[in-house]
Amino acid sequence: IYEFNATNIDGDLVSLEKYRGNVVIITNVLAKMHAKYAERGLRILAFPSNQFGNQEPGNETQIKQFAQGYDAQFDMFSKIEVNGENAHPLWKWMKEQPNGKGTFGNIKWNFTKFLINREGQVVKRYGPLDDPSVRTKSFPPLPN
Numbered sequence: 001i002y003e004f005n006a007t008n009i010d011g012d013l014v015s016l017e018k019y020r021g022n023v024v025i026i027t028n029v030l031a032k033m034h035a036k037y038a039e040r041g042l043r044i045l046a047f048p049s050n051q052f053g054n055q056e057p058g059n060e061t062q063i064k065q066f067a068q069g070y071d072a073q074f075d076m077f078s079k080i081e082v083n084g085e086n087a088h089p090l091w092k093w094m095k096e097q098p099n100g101k102g103t104f105g106n107i108k109w110n111f112t113k114f115l116i117n118r119e120g121q122v123v124k125r126y127g128p129l130d131d132p133s134v135r136t137k138s139f140p141p142l143p144n
């Protein structure tokens with residue numbers, strides 16, 4: 001992931017190089033995660049997407065306000081597309097990785113998350129029914 005850039009919610013271009021050495025979860029929704037994982041080096045990157053039933057129709061300002069009210073434990077990025085021709089290059093790449101393909105390739109619904117190890121590789125893709133944020137007690141051990 002370190003080769004990719006993305007625009008954060010404030011409009012600044014961010015190199016994902018800044019996450020080198022961290023375990024990262026990249027998600028297209030706002031996810032609640034237990035703070036103890038942040039202390040252990042977990043970073044959550046949230047990319048709002050409006051490709052699923054118009055769930056995040058707001059602009060960046062509105063999304064940011066919403067996230068603040070959510071006790072956000074993650075880094076917010078600008079709205080992107082996750083499927084199709086105009087999908088963000090990071091998301092296109094993650095979906096092509098051996099551990100990132102999922103069942104059908106495309107992002108199925110709002111709960112898709114990619115788990116990135118400390119070397120920047122996709123190690124697991126969580127589907128809509130397999131969500132780490134709603135199973136905090138059984139969240140798997142962080143990869144090395």
Ligand SMILES: *[C@@H]1O[C@H](CO)[C@@H](O)[C@H](O)[C@H]1NC(C)=O
Binds near residue numbers: 003004005015
């Ligand atoms: C990311 O941004 C840097 C600095 O602007 C640029 O040199 C690099 O080519 C960009 N990488 C990609 C994959 O676009």
Ligand SMILES: *[C@@H]1O[C@H](CO)[C@@H](O)[C@H](O)[C@H]1NC(C)=O
Binds near residue numbers: 059060061
């Ligand atoms: C976002 O939308 C709100 C409400 O329509 C508006 O007040 C605000 O200026 C917009 N912000 C941006 C950055 O477009």
Ligand SMILES: *[C@@H]1O[C@H](CO)[C@@H](O)[C@H](O)[C@H]1NC(C)=O
Binds near residue numbers: 029030055110111
């Ligand atoms: C995800 O989609 C489900 C089914 O439509 C919906 O009930 C839920 O509120 C959505 N969650 C988020 C965070 O948008």
